[in-house]
Amino acid sequence: MLNNIRIVLVETTHSGNIGSAARAMKTMGLSRLYLAAPKCSPDQQALALSAGAEDVVKNARLTENLDQAIADCSLVIGTSARLRHLQNSLIEPRQCAAEALRHAGGGEEVAIIFGRERIGLLNEELMKCRYHLTIPANPDYSSLNLAMAVQLISYELRMAWLQTQQEQDKVMPVSAIGDTGNKPPLYPTAQQLEHFFSHTEQCYRQLGFIQNQGVMPKLRRLYQRARLETNELNILQGMLTAVEKYRIANKDNS
Amino acid sequence: MLNNIRIVLVETTHSGNIGSAARAMKTMGLSRLYLAAPKCSPDQQALALSAGAEDVVKNARLTENLDQAIADCSLVIGTSARLRHLQNSLIEPRQCAAEALRHAGGGEEVAIIFGRERIGLLNEELMKCRYHLTIPANPDYSSLNLAMAVQLISYELRMAWLQTQQEQDKVMPVSAIGDTGNKPPLYPTAQQLEHFFSHTEQCYRQLGFIQNQGVMPKLRRLYQRARLETNELNILQGMLTAVEKYRIANKDNS
Known part of the structure; x- marks a missing residue:
């Protein structure tokens, strides 16, 4: 360990x-x-x-x-x-x-x-x-x-x-060891998080919402505190992509 | 001691x-x-x-x-x-x-x-x-x-x-506890949170990202766990509004 x-x-x-x-x-x-x-x-x-x-x-x-x-x-x-x-x-x-x-x-x-x-x-x-x-x-x-x-x-x-x-030494019976069915969540790596943050910043700068240095640190703090799980990151990433796609589809008209 | x-x-x-x-x-x-x-x-x-x-x-x-x-x-x-x-x-x-x-x-x-x-x-x-x-x-x-x-x-x-x-502090009379000068964060009301969640759902349904019942419970769980602060909610709300505004501005062309 x-x-x-x-x-x-x-x-x-x-x-x-x-x-x-x-x-x-x-x-x-x-x-x-x-x-x-x-x-x-x-x-x-x-x-x-x-x-x-x-x-x-x-x-x-x-x-x-x-x-x-x-x-x-x-x-x-x-x-x-x-x-x-x-x-x-x-x-x-x-x-x-x-x-x-x-x-x-x-x-x-x-x-x-x-x-x-x-x-x-x-x-x-x-x-x-x-x-x-x-x-x-x-x-x-x-x-x-x-x-x-x-x-x-x-x-x-x-x-x-x-x-x-010490706790392991106290030992549970072999039959009790095994799949509890309760899988611990997966967490993203630091690199994946960085990618998400820079993607977010880029997207919302383009939308004109992010205009200074104040927003990203607050979002970072929020998601670090929450300890974002991998499936949650996937959702947030999907939301971002949905916005991006919409933007690209409407690019010429904006 | x-x-x-x-x-x-x-x-x-x-x-x-x-x-x-x-x-x-x-x-x-x-x-x-x-x-x-x-x-x-x-x-x-x-x-x-x-x-x-x-x-x-x-x-x-x-x-x-x-x-x-x-x-x-x-x-x-x-x-x-x-x-x-x-x-x-x-x-x-x-x-x-x-x-x-x-x-x-x-x-x-x-x-x-x-x-x-x-x-x-x-x-x-x-x-x-x-x-x-x-x-x-x-x-x-x-x-x-x-x-x-x-x-x-x-x-x-x-x-x-x-x-x-710390144990001594626990027995301190209430009158001895003063202002620490350390302001606790403000938290949104349940109503404000509900508003944010329904706004999010509406926006991402329109973008085509939310198509079933799976996403919103996960987002709720994430933000409840993080214990969203008021200033953070304001940012997330601002991001949502930025997406909405963009959509409305490009509505006729989509």
Whole structure:
């Protein structure tokens, strides 16, 4: 289950932090590290600080941008300061771990994103996240080192995972295992969501409804909060296509 | 309460670890650091790695040995590997935090001891401890950095402390609760929602997208689950109106 969870570091500046993060992950049984547009390379310093976790550094996936690192993920969580405008989507590490495990356990790909050392994640990056993870630190001094934050989240993931293992150990009779008939919903990937959002924006710009930057962030927030399911996305996409078709059929007359 | 809890580092070799441990403590609201017979001094390296937590390094108490550092404590907890002979006294971080808080809350002095970077605490030191704290790490790679271990334990202490605060808040008289300045979002009435749903259905029937009974229940479920806010409803309503307007303008040609 932990194998379906990736840690994504965005534009990391210090390679030592990559190494320390890798070590932190491995101590808790995580191994999938993604480096989105890193500002440093996973160099000797990274390997040195990874201690026995060189494998995690060496197997890290480098991507050109954040979108590539999360494209196939259906649950995306981004770390952030406790910002007022994110209020409804904020979760703390323990809840984050439970949520990540629940989805990873269903076979979904889950990404937990950590931002730049100094400025964290940008607003447009936070908009790609279903949840915003905030560590309940000392309000007078909340400056956790990047790798320390990775350590805390990895720890909570491991604790949540150990708990699921314990529950499995309690074991239900074999006859009780099987299709409950209650299939969990499917969720779209980050890439599919991005496609939907850009399609929506394009369509409503052409209709003249979207004229400034205010609308899309609100729609993103709404659909992230709702955690759009695949069949719902299909409907919204179908509605969009219906509007488009109508427009094209009437293009010459408008 | 956190003020009654001290972190004791025994014979630390790398001053950077002292600085990182200080930073880790401060992010979680702990401030009392004891250095028992350190093998290095809290030097510039320590101050540099403490980032904004220089005060914790500077106020650290240096003692000649472990006994002096814990002399006035009535609860002493030592970190250790998961040793079989300690079995009966082993606790994990969460339980450790709860126990530490319970005692600290009663005014007792509590010490949590972290051993040497390579070899941890000696057997005779472990014998001075009521509990032996073990972090449930990956058995294939359990090598947590010293400051990372301090971070995890400090985090659990803070979580436990926050919980006691919440419980206290629950018994606060109503008169003590004031305006938080945090405006809750506005929500539409059931009637407004109904209006939106029927408007949506009408519009997309006319466009030919809705042809049976399947779509609307799914959209209702989605927006109910999201708990649509008033400003979001206004946007969705605006999008619908934009489509309608376009249709009316092109009516004669379709």
